[in-house]
Amino acid sequence: MSATANATDRLRVLEAITDVELRHMELDESLLALLGKVCALFEVDTATILLYDATTQRLGVRATVGIEEEIRRGVTVDLGAGFSGRIAATRRPLVLDRVDQTTVSSAALWRKGLRALLGVPILVRDELIGVLHVGSLTERAFTEADTHLLLLVADRVALAIQAETTSAERAATTALQRSLLPTRFPVVDGLCFDARYVPGAVAGLGGDWYDVFVLPSGRVGVVIGDVAGHGLAAAVVMGRLRSALRAYALENDSPAQVLTKLNGKVSHFERTSMATVAYAVIDLTDRTVTVSSAGHPPPVLAAPGHPSILAPITPDPPVGLGLHTGRPRRDTVLNLPNGAVLAFYTDGLVERRGHALDPYLDRLTEAVTPESPAVVCGRVMDTLVEPEPTQDDIALLVARFLAP
Structure with a gap:
């Protein structure tokens, strides 16, 4: 990919993920809207956000497009286990060109028929927030440029989640402290x-x-x-x-x-x-x-x-x-x-x-x-x-x- 094409793709992704409409939505609604845009921009069939719980050291699905059963079934992943767990543990992007029981821990991913996955960590100042991954039902060779663009999306997701989490946690902490x-x-x-x-x-x-x-x-x-x-x-x-x-x-x-x-x-x-x-x-x-x-x-x-x-x-x-x-x-x-x-x-x-x-x-x-x-x-x-x-x-x- 040429430098011009790379810059064009970067600008296209940035414009899409900073759409002003997303600012007026609740967090879950905005994450779903964002994942819908990701599927269209990256020409993929699934997109999923998992959030990390430091207390249990597990990842839980917060929002997904294309694999909704992961939400309904309360899918969680141990840190270091499977595709998402490895990304969270290493805090590095990961590409899979084979999706089956040996490479992913969530049965929904291979039952869906996915052929390739790209995932990146969601980080705020080196603190792990979660994992964002996209998947394709057809053969797909995810490139380094795809990885960089998905990291841009992960940064946008991290800011939205951090703002929501900080606000909710402060309110919960205040209520708890006042009650005690x-x-x-x-x-x-x-x-x-x-x-x-x-x-x-x-x-x-x-x-x-x-x-x-x-x-x-x-x-x-x-x-x-x-x-x-x-x-x-x-x-x-x-x-x-x-x-x-x-x-x-x-x-x-x-x-x-x-x-x-x-x-x-x-x-x-x-x-x-x-x-x-x-x-x-x-x-x-x-x-x-x-x-x-x-x-x-x-x-x-x-x-x-x-x-x-x-x-x-x-x-x-x-x-x-x-x-x-x-x-x-x-x-x-x-x-x-x-x-x-x-x-x-x-x-x-x-x-x-x-x-x-x-x-x-x-x-x-x-x-x-x-x-x-x-x-x-x-x-x-x-x-x-x-x-x-x-x-x-x-x-x-x-x-x-x-x-x-």
């Missing part, structure tokens, strides 16, 4: 609470959470945690940790024991997940709080007549990833006089990329005083949250102890 964060704190004589939560503007909502609940003994559980990562995946893990910790708290008086069980659960069932968590149990009878920390920053303690300090709590390893030193997790008991304030927070409040941590911890400690939680929350946020959008999620939970 307390909207009201329990009414407990001698205690009052307030909190703030600010999602990271760059990475979006993630796995930061806080929780307050009354235990059957009448004591009060207070939790703050931070799941590594961002987006829907981190929020889902956060929801699982929140539920599991509540269940373990009903069966164990010791925060250290609760975090030990939580670590076992996360390490076994969420093998790639990790979280820092601080769990405290408040006993209003003897005016104490027992705290255990799984790699989480220490709370700030402010008592009347004393300077505010970072509570003297030695953290144990975070939960997840099988992290365990063999040493039992530890509980620390703090005495809380009337009017004392305990402020829990996540690292987004005090960590700044490229800056030392200590100055921000000092500013936080100075901002926490033995006043009402609402006043403390407002001062802390005014002191530490800068005008620029935050890089990471920020969670702040403040408790104050009063005479019953």
Whole structure:
């Protein structure tokens, strides 16, 4: 093919796949319209888009023209298996001139009578989104030029899918996070609470959470945690940790024991997940709080007549990833006089990329005083949250102890 013909084909494909009509359609409708144009442009009989699920490491058919039974039958392909699986695993185009049980994993492809297939990966900044392939019912020698043109289509598909996925994931994450964060704190004589939560503007909502609940003994559980990562995946893990910790708290008086069980659960069932968590149990009878920390920053303690300090709590390893030193997790008991304030927070409040941590911890400690939680929350946020959008999620939970 001459350079002029190559440029003409490239322009023809670009014009077709950027048709303004596609912008006004829902994603599935636009993908089908796009695949219809692909079939006409490449003079092929089938065109299919499979999306990759990193959690299951499988590809699933999202849209297809010419092999509709793949959608109806819920066809999935393991990473590395068959034609599409190999393209996904290698992230390289692939041409098949023989389509049968030995070369493809989807029976629909060879039952259709396809004689040749061309497939390319769908990528966004080296991240695998899925696979796009086209097929011919007649003998066809797909060329290098065909491959380059199909890669152009894959780029267009990647942008459309990424935009839709980002929007849907953000909405789902927001709904999930709002359903899990307390909207009201329990009414407990001698205690009052307030909190703030600010999602990271760059990475979006993630796995930061806080929780307050009354235990059957009448004591009060207070939790703050931070799941590594961002987006829907981190929020889902956060929801699982929140539920599991509540269940373990009903069966164990010791925060250290609760975090030990939580670590076992996360390490076994969420093998790639990790979280820092601080769990405290408040006993209003003897005016104490027992705290255990799984790699989480220490709370700030402010008592009347004393300077505010970072509570003297030695953290144990975070939960997840099988992290365990063999040493039992530890509980620390703090005495809380009337009017004392305990402020829990996540690292987004005090960590700044490229800056030392200590100055921000000092500013936080100075901002926490033995006043009402609402006043403390407002001062802390005014002191530490800068005008620029935050890089990471920020969670702040403040408790104050009063005479019953």
